[in-house]
Amino acid sequence: MDAQHRLIDDGAVAVRGERIVGVGKRANIDKQFQAAHRLDRPEALLMPGLINTHTHAAMSLLRGIADDLHLQDWLEKYIFPAEAKNVTPDFVLWGTRLACLEMMLSGTTTFVDMYYFEDRVAQATKEAGMRGVLGETILKFKSPDSATPADALALTERFLREYRGDSLIVAAPAPHAIYTNDDATLRNARKLADKYGVPLVIHLSETKRENDDSIQTRGMTPTRLLDILGVLNGPTIAAHGVWLDDRDMQILKAHGTGIAHCPSSNMKLASGVAPVVKLLNLGITVGVGTDGPAGSNNDFDLMEEMNLAADLQKVSTGDPTVLNAEQAVAMATIAGARVAGLEKEIGSLESGKRADLIALRLDRPHAVPLYNVYSQIVYALKGSDVQDVVVNGRAIVRDGRSLTLDQTLVLSKAKEYAAKVVASLK
Numbered sequence: 241m242d243a244q245h246r247l248i249d250d251g252a253v254a255v256r257g258e259r260i261v262g263v264g265k266r267a268n269i270d271k272q273f274q275a276a277h278r279l280d281r282p283e284a285l286l287m288p289g290l291i292n293t294h295t296h297a298a299m300s301l302l303r304g305i306a307d308d309l310h311l312q313d314w315l316e317k318y319i320f321p322a323e324a325k326n327v328t329p330d331f332v333l334w335g336t337r338l339a340c341l342e343m344m345l346s347g348t349t350t351f352v353d354m355y356y357f358e359d360r361v362a363q364a365t366k367e368a369g370m371r372g373v374l375g376e377t378i379l380k381f382k383s384p385d386s387a388t389p390a391d392a393l394a395l396t397e398r399f400l401r402e403y404r405g406d407s408l409i410v411a412a413p414a415p416h417a418i419y420t421n422d423d424a425t426l427r428n429a430r431k432l433a434d435k436y437g438v439p440l441v442i443h444l445s446e447t448k449r450e451n452d453d454s455i456q457t458r459g460m461t462p463t464r465l466l467d468i469l470g471v472l473n474g475p476t477i478a479a480h481g482v483w484l485d486d487r488d489m490q491i492l493k494a495h496g497t498g499i500a501h502c503p504s505s506n507m508k509l510a511s512g513v514a515p516v517v518k519l520l521n522l523g524i525t526v527g528v529g530t531d532g533p534a535g536s537n538n539d540f541d542l543m544e545e546m547n548l549a550a551d552l553q554k555v556s557t558g559d560p561t562v563l564n565a566e567q568a569v570a571m572a573t574i575a576g577a578r579v580a581g582l583e584k585e586i587g588s589l590e591s592g593k594r595a596d597l598i599a600l601r602l603d604r605p606h607a608v609p610l611y612n613v614y615s616q617i618v619y620a621l622k623g624s625d626v627q628d629v630v631v632n633g634r635a636i637v638r639d640g641r642s643l644t645l646d647q648t649l650v651l652s653k654a655k656e657y658a659a660k661v662v663a664s665l666k
Contacts, residue, residue, distance in 0.1 A: 241287075241288055241569065241570055241573045241574040241587060241588040241589070242263075242588045242589065242590045245566070247613055248263070248264065248265060249265075250265060250266050250267075251263070251264065251265060251266060251269075251286065252264065252265070252266040252269035252270070253269070253286060253589055253595075253597060254269050254272070254273045254275070255595040255630070255633050256633075257633055258407065258594055258595060258632045258633040258634075259592060259593065259594055259595055259633065260589060260590060260591055260592065260593050260594070260595050260597075261273070261591055261592075262591060263589050263590060263591060279628065279635075281599045281627065281628065283601065283602050283603040284599040284600060284601055284602055284603075284627055284628075285599065285600040285602055285613065285616075285617070285621075286589070286597060286598075286599050287569075287573070287589070287597065287598060287600065287617070288573040288574070288586070288587055288588050288589055288596060288597055288598075289347065289348065289349025289350060289573075289586070289596035289597055289598050289629065289630075289631065290346075290347045290348045290349060290350075290542040290543070290572045290573065290576070290598070291348070291349070291350045291351070291352075291527060291528075291542075291572060291573060291576030291577055291579075291580060291582075291586070291587065292343065292348045292350070292351040292352065292528070292529055292530055292540065292542050292545075292576070293351075293352045293477065293479075293498070293500035293501075293527030293528060293529040293576050293579045293580060294352055294354075294477075294479040294480075294500035294502055294527075294529025294530070294531055295339065295343075295351045295352065295353050295354075295529065295530055295531065295532065295540065296353065296354055296355050296531070296532030296533075296534070297335065297336045297339035297340070297343075297351065297353050297355060297361055297364075297532075297540075298327070298331065298332040298333075298335030298336050298339065298355050298356075298357075298360075298361065299319075299335065299355070299532040299533055299534040300335045300336075300338040300339040300342065300533050300534075300540075300654070301326075301331060301334065301335040301338065301654060301657045301658065301661065302319065302322055302323075302326075302335075302533075302534035302535075302661065303533045303534055303538055304534070304535070304538055305318060305319075305322060305534055305535065305661065306318035306319070306534070306535050307508075307535050307538075309509075309535065310509070310510070311446065311447050311449075311509045311511060311536075312447075312449065314509070314535050314536075318535070319534060319535070321665070322661060322664070322665060323356075323384055324384065325664040325665070326657075326660065326661050326664055327356055327357075327384035327385075328357075328384070329357045329359075329360050329385075330360075331657060332355065332356060332357040332358075332360040332361060333357075333360040333363060333364055334364075334650070334653045334654065334657060335654075335657070336360065336361045336363075336364035336365065337364045337367070337368070337645055337650050337653075338650050338651075338653075338654045339533070339540055340364055340365060340367075340368035340370055340645065341368070341642055341645050341647060341650050342539070342540045342541075343370070343540045343542075344368060344369075344370060344629050344636055344637055344642060344644075344645075345623070345626060345629075345637060345640065345642065346540065346541045346542065346543060346623030346624070346626055347542065347543060347598045347600070347623060347626040347629065348370075348540065348542050349370060349371060349586070349596040349597075349598065349629060349630075349631045350370065350371040350372065350373070350576075350577075350580065350582070350586060350596065350631075351365075351370070351371075351372055351373075351540075352372070352373040352374075352375070352441060352477055352500065352529070352579075352580055353372055353373070353374045353375060354375040354377055354414040354416070354441050354443075354479075355375075355377055356376075356377055356383055356384045356385040356386075357384070357385050358374045358375065358376040358377075358399055358411065359399055359402065361374050362374055362399075362402075362403060362406075362409045362411070365408065365409060366408055366409065367644060367645065368636065368642075368644050368645050369408075369631050369632070369634050369636035369643075369644045370408070370631055370636070371408050371409075371582075371586070371594075371596065371631055371632065372408065372409055372410070373410040373412055373438075373439065373441070373477070373580045373581070373582070374399075374403075374409060374410070374411055374412065375412040375413065375414025375440075375441035375477075376392070376395060376396040376399050376411070376412070376413060376414055377392070377414050377415075377416055378392040378393060378396060378413060378414060378415040378416065378421060378425060378429055379392060379415075379416055379420050379421065380420060380421050380422050380425060381420075389421070389422070389425040392425075393413075393425070393428055393429070393432065396413045396414075396429075396432060397432055399411045400412075400413070400432065400435075400436045400438065401436075404436060407632060408631075408632060410438055410439070410580075410581070410582070411436075411438065412433065412438045412439050412440065412441050412477075413429040413430075413432045413433050413438075413440055413441070414429075414440070414441040414442065415429040415440070415442055415471075416442070416443060417442060417443040417444070417446075417450070417462075418450075418454060418462045418465055418466065419450060419453065419454075423469055426466070426469055426471050427469055427470060427471065429471070430469075430470060430471045430473065430474060433474055433475070434473075434474050438475070438581075439474075439475040439476060439477050439498075439580070439581050440471065440474065440475070440476050440477070441476075441477045441479070442466075442471070442476065442477070442478055442479070443478075443479045443480060444462055444463065444466070444478035444479065444480060444481055445461065445462050445463060445480060445481055445482055445483040445484055445488070446479070446480035446482055446483075446506075446511055447482070447483065447509075447511050447512070448483055448511075448512065450462060450483070451483040461483075461484075461485065461487075461488055463484060463487075463488035463491050463492060464487070464488065464491065467491045467495070472491065472492070472495040472497055473495065475496070475498075475581050476495065476497045476498065477497075477498050477500060477579055477580065477581075478492070478497050478498065478499055478500065479499075479500040479502065479529060479531075480499075480500070480501075480502060480505075480506065480511065480514065481499045481500075481501070481514050481515075481519070482506055482511050482512040482513065482514045483512060484514075484515060484519075489515070489518060489519060489522055489524065490522075492519075492524055493522050493523060493524050496525075497524070498524075498525045498526070498527060498578060498579030498580070498581075499514070499519060499524060499525070499526045499527070499579065500526075500527050500528070500529040500579060501514050501516055501526050501527065501528055501529065501549060501571070502528075502529045502530065502531040502536075502537070502545070503528075503545055503548040503549045503552045504530065504531070504536075504537040504539075504544070504545060504548055505529075505530070505531035505532075505536040505537045506552075507548070507552065508535075508536060508537060508538075509535075509536055513552060513553075513556040516549065516553050516563060517553050517557060517562045517563060520563070520567065525575050525578045525579050526571055526575060526579070527571055527572070527575050527576035527578070527579035527580070528542060528545045528546060528549055528568075528571045528572045528576060529545070530542060530545055541622075541623040542572055542623070543617075543621060543622055543623040543625075543626075544622075544623065545572070546568045546569065546571070546572050546617070546618045547568075547618055547619060549563065549568055549571060550563045550564070550565060550567075550568040550618055550619075564614075565612070565614035565615045565617065565618040565619065566614040568614075568618045569614050569617055569618060573587050573588065574587035574588050575587075594631075594632055594633075595630055595631075595632060595633040596630065596631050596632065597629075597630050598626055598628065598629050598630070599626070599627045599628040599629075600617070600621055600625045600626060600627065601625045601626075601627045602616075604625065606620050606621070606622070607620060607621060607625065624640075626640065627639060627640055
């Protein structure tokens with residue numbers, strides 16, 4: 241996914257420390273470099289690590305707690321009560337460990353998060369050896385880690401200071417949405433992002449109800465409101481963007497706002513179909529996200545999201561040629577890096593960039609024959625085909641097994657927490 245979108249047969253990547261120092265034909269790389277460690281994968285596809293542009297990682301411990309509901313019912317009747325009774329720093333730590341295990345084993349190397357106790361999310365992410373843009377949630381009402389918006393902003397600033405300059409973690413403010421924050425808090429969150437030179441993470445126009453309520457009560461769409469408040473005046477990661485009109489899209493384009501498209505979530509919650517083709521045609525950067533696994537999706541498989549992103553645009557537009565496989569792969573790699581503000585560091589296999597890469601097996605029945613690499617990735621290969629994962633030059637998955645997290649322990653703790661969640665809701 242470099243500028244030329246090169247496809248290299250019999251290729252190789254040379255890594256020194258945290259960065260890529262050579263990409264090309266294997267024979268040429270062998271001549272240029274003498275390797276201290278070598279990994280040969282003759283029946284595999286080597287590509288950039290996948291970038292999940294919208295998650296709520298720790299909600300893995302609430303996976304499947306409430307399904308087949310409207311978003312507001314799901315949030316207000318199930319998720320918020322369950323979180324109030326269960327979410328603690330340790331809950332977030334173990335939930336993120338479970339999420340990271342699932343993500344890394346299916347090829348995700350970087351994720352954009354929004355949740356509570358994000359310092360624990362950062363701890364688990366670094367333990368896993370993954371990369372994260374981690375947004376501390378800010379709300380206008382009491383949350384698991386903050387009693388007031390002022391407390392949330394103060395907590396967020398401490399988090400931003402703690403991880404400033406970290407090689408794996410970008411700490412960010414994450415005001416949840418316009419309907420869960422007042423105007424002053426939204427403005428203050430933007431000021432924090434600008435002060436520390438990081439993106440702001442927010443939900444935007446996910447549902448028709450959100451859009452209609454904003455027009456009825458404020459006389460404008462959520463995008464227009466954020467524009468007037470100045471919230472978009474800086475790097476912004478906006479999740480969903482389902483209900484955007486033409487004026488909204490022009491505003492987002494003018495501000496360079498990145499969109500995290502979550503096809504599984506939007507379908508499962510019947511939120512609608514994001515106008516991805518229109519956004520891309522306007523030059524707006526769109527990445528792919530899974531959303532949280534507690535009812536809006538239920539897994540973190542970005543390979544699946546690439547497939548669904550492409551298929552959903554085809555069926556909704558009635559045009560099988562739109563959002564082709566190559567575009568879908570770009571959304572999960574280089575475009576995702578752009579959404580996250582990390583395109584100079586990750587998203588493609590190029591000399592000088594961070595060594596974030598994965599190997600996908602090509603020796604299984606559903607992977608043979610291979611005619612088109614992009615089509616194979618999007619329409620045939622699965623998250624379970626991920627064989628190796630390297631982040632920042634460090635191998636974290638080898639032969640489909642985690643090298644950094646204890647899978648047996650993580651799964652055991654997840655079952656313990658599930659029992660506690662069930663007991664708390666009786």
